[in-house]
Amino acid sequence: MNQSINVGLLGFGMAGRTFHAPFISNVPGLHLKKIKANREESIALARTRFPEAEVVPSEEDIFSDASIDLVVIATANPTHYPLAKAALQAGKHVLVDKPFTITSAEAEELIALAKEKQKVLTVYQNRRWDSDFKTVQKVVQAGLLGRLVEYEAHFDRYRHELKPNSWKEEPLPGAGILYDLGAHLIDQALYLFGEPLEVYADVQVQREHSQVPDYFEVALYFEGMKAILKAGMLVREQGPHFILHGTEGSFVKYGMDVQEENLKASRFPANTPDWGVEPENLWGTLHTTVQGLHYKGRLTSEPGDYTGLYQNIYKAILGQEELVVKPEQARNTIRIIELAMQSSAEKRRVKYS
DSSP, rough: OOEEEEEEOOOOIIIIIIIHHHTTTTSTTTEEEEOOOOOOOHHHHHHHHHHTSSESSHHHHHHHHHTTOEEEESSOOHHHHHHHHHHHTTOOOOEEESSSSHHHHHHHHHHHHHHHHOOOOOEGGGGGHHHHHHHHHHHHTTTTTEEHHHHHHHHBBOOOSSOOOOGGGGGTOOOSSHHHHHHHHHHHHHHHSSOOOOOEEEEEEOSOOOOOOOOOEEEEEETTTEEEEESBOOSSSSOSSEEEEEESEEEEEOOOSSHHHHHTTTOOOOGGGTTOOOGGGGGGEEEEEEETEEEEOOOEEOOOOOOOHHHHHHHTTSSSSSSOOHHHHHHHHHHHHHHHHHHHTSSEEEEOO
């Protein structure tokens, strides 16, 4: 039988209700015991969707509960560090939604505290379990393009109007597209290629009246290879999501992973057949030569499923599996964000350190 691990979820806004609770409840052995929510709408929705969980008004109701093993932090970016620190000090394992922290120094402190307390600390870099990224990972690892020379990834949206009453539009620490979508793109690149040699970035505010960065282009320079990461809020006509070029060929992929749209439409992995399976029209195009054979055609996408991240956390807590999203990797992502902001301000490449 599966050993039960009780989970306390801090926050039941967009992140908590859409990206965390459905996947916690989809893993045998994880039991969503308490949800901290304050808004009437969130409280009502939590009670409807997860009647087995107790809805509480304070994080202390979760920290002080000795039966809770894992605390999931799905709150506003500036709260990640203090809440993660408090949860670790309370003797809990901790999963923090991305971005891990605002600064790499905060990340270092949390990593040291988790080691001291001998607790699992990880970050919700769920986009490693995207269908398209898993496909890109296989293309790269299999060497289907020869020696890779350029990797380009986009995470573009069209939202020309500012979102009302959203902390994401306020000039708070950790606000803006670089900490939001950038944390995904940077994590994916570092997961594929490791730490870069240099960083160059252009970070801008493009929407009228916006108080936070809403566009970036970050270039990561590796030995013999360049990774280009771009995101913007004024991209109405979508281009490719991934573009990879190598000495033997190219791989180009349009469209985004289908999980987010399903989640927003209240379709969840537990009750949706073929969860995370992309339709054929979203498959990428591979044009290459492998072992002397020329090939050009569609490449079936790997199925995506964010459940895999929570399955890994469950097994890591039980000591059955190595943690996939290591806190040191998440710290490196924050360090890249810091260097990208420095590079953009100084208009030059900066060394990764």
